[in-house]
Amino acid sequence: xxxxxxxxxxxxxxxxxxxxxxxxxxxxxxxxxxxxxxxxxxxxxxxxxxxxxxxxxxxxxxxxxxxxxxxxxxxxxxxxxxxxxxxxxxxxxxxxxxxxxxxxxxxxxxxxxxxxxxxxxxxxxxxxxxxxxxxxxxxxxxxxxxxxxxxxxxxxxxxxxxxxxxxxxxxxxxxxxxxxxxxxxxxxxxxxxxxxxxxxxxxxxxxxxxxxxxxxxxxxxxxxxxxxxxxxxxxxxxxxxxxxxxxxxxxxxxxxxxxxxxxxxxxxxxxxxxxxxxxxxxxxxxxxxxxxxxxxxxxxxxxxxxxxxxxxxxxxxxxxxxxxxxxxxxxxxxxxxxxxxxxxxxxxxxxxxxxxxxxxx
Amino acid sequence: xxxxxxxxxxxxxxxxxxxxxxxxxxxxxxxxxxxxxxxxxxxxxxxxxxxxxxxxxxxxxxxxxxxxxxxxxxxxxxxxxxxxxxxxxxxxxxxxxxxxxxxxxxxxxxxxxxxxxxxxxxxxxxxxxxxxxxxxxxxxxxxxxxxxxxxxxxxxxxxxxxxxxxxxxxxxxxxxxxxxxxxxxxxxxxxxxxxxxxxxxxxxxxxxxxxxxxxxxxxxxxxxxxxxxxxxxxxxxxxxxxxxxxxxxxxxxxxxxxxxxxxxxxxxxxxxxxxxxxxxxxxxxxxxxxxxxxxxxxxxxxxxxxxxxxxxxxxxxxxxxxxxxxxxxxxxxxxxxxxxxxxxxxxxxxxxxxxxxxxxx
Numbered sequence: 011x012x013x014x015x016x017x018x019x020x021x022x023x024x025x026x027x028x029x030x031x032x033x034x035x036x037x038x039x040x041x042x043x044x045x046x047x048x049x050x051x052x053x054x055x056x057x058x059x060x061x062x063x064x065x066x067x068x069x070x071x072x073x074x075x076x077x078x079x080x081x082x083x084x085x086x087x088x089x090x091x092x093x094x095x096x097x098x099x100x101x102x103x104x105x106x107x108x109x110x111x112x113x114x115x116x117x118x119x120x121x122x123x124x125x126x127x128x129x130x131x132x133x134x135x136x137x138x139x140x141x142x143x144x145x146x147x148x149x150x151x152x153x154x155x156x157x158x159x160x161x162x163x164x165x166x167x168x169x170x171x172x173x174x175x176x177x178x179x180x181x182x183x184x185x186x187x188x189x190x191x192x193x194x195x196x197x198x199x200x201x202x203x204x205x206x207x208x209x210x211x212x213x214x215x216x217x218x219x220x221x222x223x224x225x226x227x228x229x230x231x232x233x234x235x236x237x238x239x240x241x242x243x244x245x246x247x248x249x250x251x252x253x254x255x256x257x258x259x260x261x262x263x264x265x266x267x268x269x270x271x272x273x274x275x276x277x278x279x280x281x282x283x284x285x286x287x288x289x290x291x292x293x294x295x296x297x298x299x300x301x302x303x304x305x306x307x308x309x310x311x312x313x314x315x316x317x318x319x320x321x322x323x324x325x326x327x328x329x330x331x332x333x334x335x336x337x338x339x340x341x342x343x344x345x346x347x348x349x350x351x352x353x354x355x356x357x358x359x360x361x362x363x364x365x366x367x368x369x370x371x
Numbered sequence: 372x373x374x375x376x377x378x379x380x381x382x383x384x385x386x387x388x389x390x391x392x393x394x395x396x397x398x399x400x401x402x403x404x405x406x407x408x409x410x411x412x413x414x415x416x417x418x419x420x421x422x423x424x425x426x427x428x429x430x431x432x433x434x435x436x437x438x439x440x441x442x443x444x445x446x447x448x449x450x451x452x453x454x455x456x457x458x459x460x461x462x463x464x465x466x467x468x469x470x471x472x473x474x475x476x477x478x479x480x481x482x483x484x485x486x487x488x489x490x491x492x493x494x495x496x497x498x499x500x501x502x503x504x505x506x507x508x509x510x511x512x513x514x515x516x517x518x519x520x521x522x523x524x525x526x527x528x529x530x531x532x533x534x535x536x537x538x539x540x541x542x543x544x545x546x547x548x549x550x551x552x553x554x555x556x557x558x559x560x561x562x563x564x565x566x567x568x569x570x571x572x573x574x575x576x577x578x579x580x581x582x583x584x585x586x587x588x589x590x591x592x593x594x595x596x597x598x599x600x601x602x603x604x605x606x607x608x609x610x611x612x613x614x615x616x617x618x619x620x621x622x623x624x625x626x627x628x629x630x631x632x633x634x635x636x637x638x639x640x641x642x643x644x645x646x647x648x649x650x651x652x653x654x655x656x657x658x659x660x661x662x663x664x665x666x667x668x669x670x671x672x673x674x675x676x677x678x679x680x681x682x683x684x685x686x687x688x689x690x691x692x693x694x695x696x697x698x699x700x701x702x703x704x705x706x707x708x709x710x711x712x713x714x715x716x717x718x719x720x721x722x723x724x725x726x727x728x729x730x731x732x
C-alpha cells in the first residue's frame with residue numbers, strides 16, 4: 011500500500027512539474043538502430059590491400075571485394091513499462107521514416123504519439139531508401155523537379171492550390187518541410203528485398219503490429235504471407251498490390267493516368283491474410299465516380315479495389331475493417347492522415363481499433 | 372525543503388526500480404526531426420495538373436515544377452534537465468548519422484552516452500546523404516564492391532585481417548553491421564551546400580558544440596568560419612581541408628596513394644578559429660614514417676598536417692588540443708573511436724575536455 015501511494019504521489023508531481031515539458035516527458039528504457047536483411051555481393055578476382063588500397067573514386071578496383079547492401083535500416087525506441095506488441099512503421103513511395111516523425115508543421119508525429127501510448131516503436135527505412143541507401147545494383151537519380159506532381163498525388167490540392175478544408179497547415183515553411191520529406195531510391199525498388207528485410211526484422215523482434223502507408227500497403231500484405239509474427243496490420247491508404255486468391259483476381263480498374271491491377275496468390279497463401287485483424291484508412295478528396303484529375307483518379311481506383319479486397323478477405327473468414335474517414339465524419343485528410351492537423355484524432359482511432367482487436371497488449 | 376526531500380526520494384526510488392533498465396532510462400523532454408538549409412530549383416514552363424499530374428516515372432514532365440533539395444536532415448533529442456549547449460554530431464565520408472547511434476556490435480553509441488550525460492543531441496545527415504537524399508543535381512550510384520577498401524582506410528586491419536589488439540569486436544555479425552553503415556551520395560558532395568546547411572542549423576538552435584568525424588572535420592573548420600554559434604569543436608580524425616592563413620599554407624604532404632593539400636583563407640577569417648576551444652583525436656595504427664600501405668599512409672599525412680595546424684592556430688592565440696590516443700596509453704582504436712569497444716572511455720575523455728573548457732554548461 012505504501013509503495014502504491016508513493017507512485018501516485020510521483021505521478022501527481024510529474025503532472026505539475028514544468029521540467030516534464032508541455033506534453034510530459036518520454037521515458038525510454040532503450041533506443042538504438044541496426045541493419046536487418048540484405049545481401050552480400052562479391053566482385054570476381056582478388057583484393058590486394060597495397061596495390062588497390064588507396065582511395066581513388068574515379069578509378070577504384072572492386073576486384074575481390076564485397077558489398078553489403080539491400081538491408082533495411084531500423085531505429086527503435088522502447089518506452090518504460092511498455093506494451094508487449096511493438097508497432098513497426100513502414101513508409102510509402104518516395105518517403106522514408108520521417109513520415110512518422112515530427113509533422114511538416116512541427117507537431118508530434120506517430121513516433122512520439124505512440125511512444126506516449128507506451129508502444130515500442132520501430133521505424134523502417136526500406137532497402138535502397140534513406141538510411142538504407144547501400145544497394146547491390148547501380149542506380150541513377152534524375153533530380154527532376156516533381157514537387158507539384160506529389161502535391162497532387164498526396165492530395166494536398168490541385169496544382170499549387172490547396173483543397174478547401176484540407177487538414178494541412180498552409181504556411182510556406184510547412185510546405186517546404188513537406189517537400190523535403192521526399193527522398194530518392196538509390197537503386198530499383200525491389201519487393202523481394204523489401205519484404206525479406208521486413209520479415210527478417212519480425213524474426214528478430216518477434217510478434218508485433220505492422221503499420222504501412224501507401225506503397226508499403228501492398229508490400230505489407232506480401233510480408234504478412236511470409237511472417238507469422240505479424241499479429242495485425244494498420245494500413246494508411248494502400249495504393250496497389252492487393253492480394254487475391256488465384257482464380258478470383260478481379261478485373262483491372264482503369265483510371266485517368268493508369269490501370270490498377272490486383273495480384274493472385276494460391277488460396278493457402280491468401281488465407282494467411284484471414285488470420286489477423288487488419289484496418290485500412292483512406293482520407294478525403296477521393297471521388298467515387300471518374301474525374302479528370304489523375305492525382306485523384308488513382309485513389310478512386312485504390313479505394314474501389316480496397317473495398318473489393320475487404321469483401322473478399324472477409325468472405326473467407328477474415329477480419330478487415332475499411333474506414334473511409336469522411337464517411338465517419340472526419341474530413342479534410344490528405345494522403346498522410348498520420349501527420350495531418352488532426353493526427354491526434356487519427357492516432358486515437360488507431361488506438362481504439364488495436365484495443366478492440368485485443369492487440370494493444 | 373519538503374520539495375527537495377521528495378525529489379531525493381524519487382531519485383532513490385529510480386535507482387532501485389528494475390523497470391529502469393540496466394543502464395537506467397533515458398528521459399526525454401522532447402525529440403523530433405526537421406530539414407534545414409537547402410535550395411529550391413524550378414524547371415522552366417508551366418505545370419498542368421490535369422495533363423501532367425499522372426505518375427509516370429519513365430516519362431514525367433518536370434515543366435513548371437519545383438524541387439526542394441540540398442538540405443540537411445536533423446534528428447534531435449533533448450533530455451530532461453539538460454545542459455544548455457547541445458552537441459551537434461556530423462558524420463564522415465560514406466557514412467551518415469548511424470555513426471553516432473548503436474555500435475556495430477550492439478552497444479550504446481555517442482547518441483545515448485551523451486544523452487545520459489544530459490546533453491541535447493542533434494544528429495545530422497548532410498545534404499545528399501542518408502535521410503537528406505533529395506539532391507538538386509543528378510547523381511549516379513555505382514554499387515561497386517569496396518568493403519575491403521574501407522576496412523583498410525577505416526583502420527580495422529589490412530585486407531581482411533584485423534590489426535592485433537584492435538578495439539573492434541571480431542564476430543562476423545559485427546563486421547556485417549559495420550559495412551551496412553556505409554551509404555552512398557545521392558549527388559556530388561558539395562561543401563557549400565553542406566556548410567550552409569550546418570550554419571543554418573546553428574542559426575536555428577543557437578550556441579552549441581560541433582562534433583565532427585573524418586571528412587566533416589575540414590568542413591567543420593569551414594563552418595566555424597561562417598557561424599558564430601559554434602562554441603567549441605570536437606573533431607575525430609579529421610582527414611583533409613585543414614584551414615591555414617593565406618601566405619602560410621604549408622606544402623602539400625605526399626603519401627602513398629595521394630597528396631594532402633591544405634586550404635588558405637584570409638587572416639581575419641582564419642583568426643575565427645583561434646576564438647573557440649578545439650580538440651582533435653586520432654586513434655591507433657597511424658605510422659609516423661612512410662609505409663607501403665596506402666590505407667595507413669593517408670592517416671600519417673592527416674596526423675602530420677593536424678600537428679602543423681594545431682601549432683599554427685595556437686601560435687595565433689588559439690586553443691587547439693591534439694590527442695594521439697596511443698600517446699596517452701589508449702591503444703587499438705580504429706578510425707571510429709566513438710564506436711570502438713572502449714567508446715565509453717573515449718566519451719569520458721571528451722566530457723572531461725568539455726568540462727575543462729567550461730563548455731559543458
